[in-house]
Amino acid sequence: MEYDKEKTGVLFSNNQDGNEKRPYYKGKITFDGVEYELAAWVRESAKGNKFLSLKAELPREKQPVRDGQDVPF
Helix, strand or coil, rough: CCCCCCEEEEECCCCCCCCCHHHHHHHHHCCCCEEEEEEEEEEECCCCEEEEEEEECCCCCCCCCCHHHHCCC
């Protein structure tokens, strides 16, 4: 039996390298057969309650590696 990933996701701890704007967690989630990149930040409400703020977006297309041959300068 194949595992059904529909409407499921996973988050992994992310190295922030001293940049607080980077997400604390990164991962992937699948909806309607489309896989999205998922990011999460730990936030604190005005009352001091901690929560996760999430962002899901389509994966960015990876740019091809340039070998320096077509650099215009």
